[in-house]
Amino acid sequence: MANINRRKFLQMAGLGGLAASMPYAATWGSQTKARVVVLGGGTGGAIAARYVKALDPSIDVTIIEANPQYTTCYMSNWVLAEMRDLDSLTHGYDNVKKRGINVIIDAATRIDTEGQQVLTAGGQSVPYDRLIVSPGVDFRWGAIEGYDAAAAEILPHAWKAGPQTVLLQEQVRNMRQGGVVAIVAPPNPFRCPPGPYERAALIANYLKRHNPTAKIVIYDAKDAFSKQGLFQAGWARHYPDMIEWIGAFQSGGGIKRVDPSAMTLHTDFDDLNADVINVIPPQTAGQIAIDSGLTDDSGWCPVNYRDLQSTIASNVHIIGDSMVSSALPKSGYIAASTAKVAAVAVVDHVNGREPGTPSYFNTCYSLLTPEHSISVSGVYKVAVTDGEQAIVGVGDSVAVSPADADDSFQNREARYAASWYDNLVDQGFG
Numbered sequence: 001m002a003n004i005n006r007r008k009f010l011q012m013a014g015l016g017g018l019a020a021s022m023p024y025a026a027t028w029g030s031q032t033k034a035r036v037v038v039l040g041g042g043t044g045g046a047i048a049a050r051y052v053k054a055l056d057p058s059i060d061v062t063i064i065e066a067n068p069q070y071t072t073c074y075m076s077n078w079v080l081a082e083m084r085d086l087d088s089l090t091h092g093y094d095n096v097k098k099r100g101i102n103v104i105i106d107a108a109t110r111i112d113t114e115g116q117q118v119l120t121a122g123g124q125s126v127p128y129d130r131l132i133v134s135p136g137v138d139f140r141w142g143a144i145e146g147y148d149a150a151a152a153e154i155l156p157h158a159w160k161a162g163p164q165t166v167l168l169q170e171q172v173r174n175m176r177q178g179g180v181v182a183i184v185a186p187p188n189p190f191r192c193p194p195g196p197y198e199r200a201a202l203i204a205n206y207l208k209r210h211n212p213t214a215k216i217v218i219y220d221a222k223d224a225f226s227k228q229g230l231f232q233a234g235w236a237r238h239y240p241d242m243i244e245w246i247g248a249f250q251s252g253g254g255i256k257r258v259d260p261s262a263m264t265l266h267t268d269f270d271d272l273n274a275d276v277i278n279v280i281p282p283q284t285a286g287q288i289a290i291d292s293g294l295t296d297d298s299g300w301c302p303v304n305y306r307d308l309q310s311t312i313a314s315n316v317h318i319i320g321d322s323m324v325s326s327a328l329p330k331s332g333y334i335a336a337s338t339a340k341v342a343a344v345a346v347v348d349h350v351n352g353r354e355p356g357t358p359s360y361f362n363t364c365y366s367l368l369t370p371e372h373s374i375s376v377s378g379v380y381k382v383a384v385t386d387g388e389q390a391i392v393g394v395g396d397s398v399a400v401s402p403a404d405a406d407d408s409f410q411n412r413e414a415r416y417a418a419s420w421y422d423n424l425v426d427q428g429f430g
């Protein structure tokens with residue numbers, strides 16, 4: 001029966017219907033060393049799956065992903081400056097499957113951490129020996145009064161790339177001459193700390209060409225932000241008087257309420273109007289992590305930073321934006337770095353080895369214009385103080401690009417940003 005697969009055999013035996021209705025568990029091969037399931041086939045999940053399979057091909061690796069295609073958030077700000085379109089940021093799973101990784105397109109509804117299985121909206125139950133969870137972020141709807149999923153159709157967040165990005169782009173394009181774009185920036189921690197400020201620069205880049213008397217106002221829930229000095233110098237140089245940043249200390253704690261029908265924003269002191277309002281709301285771990293009891297009071301998933309195992313559930317590893325980040329930024333590059341650490345740890349555990357001590361790496365470029373970029377990078381390690389684990393930067397490795405960088409330096413960084421994208425996407429989807 002060597003060339004007859006199991007489904008064919010069951011069909012021949014008149015049991016084909018049984019095979020179709022059996023839980024996914026029944027289709028595992030008997031030669032499998034271990035079953036590793038990856039929940040979420042975005043940046044972290046796709047890379048983790050690839051590394052597990054590459055490190056130990058005998059492991060059966062399955063991704064469960066809600067959508068048939070993945071659109072990267074990174075570079076979605078570039079769409080606003082007409083530098084890229086969304087199609088060029090969208091990637092399918094054909095190459096993933098070619099590597100011998102199973103891909104189930106279905107939304108996970110719950111992780112049964114006791115029974116070690118993932119339940120899906122499509123009625124499947126997918127068993128695992130080890131689970132890697134990478135569902136990204138979800139939003140704290142209602143944390144800003146009046147801002148919920150319906151309001152986001154009028155005041156887009158554009159913080160998950162796709163139709164929301166297009167909606168924001170169209171609103172900016174259709175804005176009256178001399179209009180105001182408001183960006184509501186979230187409190188820490190959130191996905192992509194420099195993202196709102198790169199967004200301001202790239203919307204300004206579009207407006208400078210098409211609507212030069214328009215203004216952008218950023219209402220921040222924080223008193224400081226990533227690469228602040230570099231951004232503010234870049235805004236002043238490339239878009240003089242166009243971008244204003246209002247920190248929480250100036251507004252009494254940021255935006256507290258929105259009224260989409262009146263297009264107004266409210267602080268404790270003021271009522272503010274704008275023509276386009278981009279609300280980037282406060283964030284949590286992906287909803288599936290919350291629903292499955294993997295989060296703590298912070299709304300994020302606590303982990304052991306040595307192998308990224310959940311401190312709440314056994315044999316579950318959390319990577320990417322959903323984990324309690326400590327000093328790590330919630331970035332695509334960190335999602336990749338945590339994916340590799342988790343992959344090595346999972347393969348070690350499966351093979352009865354103790355995982356080694358990891359390092360984590362970040363590199364993130366932010367465009368000021370299509371030709372000028374600034375960057376931040378860093379190497380991180382696990383530190384234990386008074387029995388408490390944390391992530392800390394190694395020496396002075398965590399640094400931004402120089403304030404006095406000349407044009408040729410920033411031009412080079414803009415080119416590096418494009419190749420950074422190709423490399424990162426290739427790790428998961430190439």
Ligand SMILES: Cc1cc2nc3c(=O)[nH]c(=O)nc-3n(C[C@H](O)[C@H](O)[C@H](O)COP(=O)(O)OP(=O)(O)OC[C@H]3O[C@@H](n4cnc5c(N)ncnc54)[C@H](O)[C@@H]3O)c2cc1C
Pocket residue numbers: 039040041042043044045064065066067070072073074075076077106107108109134135136137158159160161191192195286287288319320321322330331332333334335363364365366
């Ligand atoms: C505007 C913007 C710009 C950015 N720019 C940069 C940048 O320049 N550099 C950088 O490093 N980072 C950047 N980022 C951050 C980066 O996109 C994220 O940090 C990264 O995508 C996190 O990876 P992840 O795997 O944790 O989540 P994601 O990449 O979001 O993947 C999560 C996946 O899980 C799936 N999923 C969720 N729930 C379920 C479920 N219940 N069942 C099945 N599937 C599910 C989702 O469909 C998704 O495919 C940017 C983000 C934004 C918003």
